[in-house]
């Protein structure tokens with residue numbers, strides 16, 4: 192069983208958190224519904240009832256099932272969040288325990304360093320390892336310049352250029368989604384996420400011969416949220432993953448712009464805005480040609496956006512806590528009533 196759990200992504204990080212009895216089954220969450228959780232256990236799929244508010248679970252989470260009841264999520268290794276769409280922004284958990292975030296961009300029109308930096312900052316905040324996937328390599332003469340531009344952004348970063356329509360090329364992504372490893376893809380519409388995912392999971396393109404697929408009943412067994420790859424790993428693909436915005440990425444911004452934050456620490460004034468202040472180490476670096484003025488501008492923009500988002504997210508964390516408390520109290524009242 193332990194082997195099977197490992198292929199689901201169970202690691203010592205999770206094992207340490209529980210003393211497993213015979214009637215307790217570690218379960219990886221594959222879908223979160225209003226009052227039900229779908230999951231995968233060592234021996235198959237299950238449907239569980241949550242013991243915490245549904246909003247506190249995410250696809251990719253690990254819970255412990257006792258009978259049909261799911262525990263609260265175990266401590267995550269990583270968590271991807273976003274601001275929900277609309278006026279009132281609540282932090283929304285998109286996915287948990289994603290090992291690698293594949294940032295997908297194409298080698299042509301979509302390639303944009305500022306956008307990559309945003310995704311990298313988000314990746315840093317989530318705790319995932321970044322992998323930049325440059326698609327449509329077949330449409331440009333030389334990919335090396337794109338790879339260089341991407342890899343320059345962070346020492347943690349690997350960039351791979353592929354033709355997403357080529358099986359051998361896509362197979363180069365398998366180290367990030369085998370041995371129980373979980374990969375999730377982000378990127379603009381049309382960059383090739385679906386094309387890559389279909390190849391990694393061995394599914395034919397949805398644009399091809401859907402009828403044949405239906406006849407085999409494959410659609411009914413396909414789980415869109417957490418899908419097995421052909422190489423023994425996992426892909427998380429939820430509608431939320433496709434609409435990610437920067438949330439709470441302060442830590443991430445520091446990772447990506449470490450050079451600027453290091454410089455800023457050397458400014459004469461603590462609250463230096465790097466505009467006209469004397470003794471500004473950031474401006475000195477620009478004048479000396481050590482720092483790109485555009486990069487400073489991108490940092491400012493990201494910082495501003497991030498500060499705005501973080502404030503609203505902070506308020507909403509408190510809201511989540513109150514929600515959980517209300518939920519627990521309601522549950523206790525219900526249980527007390529039933530006892531009477």
Ligand SMILES: Nc1nc2c(ncn2[C@@H]2O[C@H](COP(=O)(O)OP(=O)(O)OP(=O)(O)O)[C@@H](O)[C@H]2O)c(=O)[nH]1
Nearest residue numbers: 326327328353354355356380381382383384385386
């Ligand atoms: N030539 C070439 N075409 C590609 C490549 N990757 C994707 N495409 C094509 O680009 C189009 C968009 O690809 P998708 O995989 O649907 O893109 P997506 O990122 O999933 O887009 P959304 O579903 O809108 O988020 C399709 O027609 C693909 O066949 C590539 O590496 N090379």
Ligand SMILES: [Zn+2]
Nearest residue numbers: 458463465471
């Ligand atoms: Zn300064």
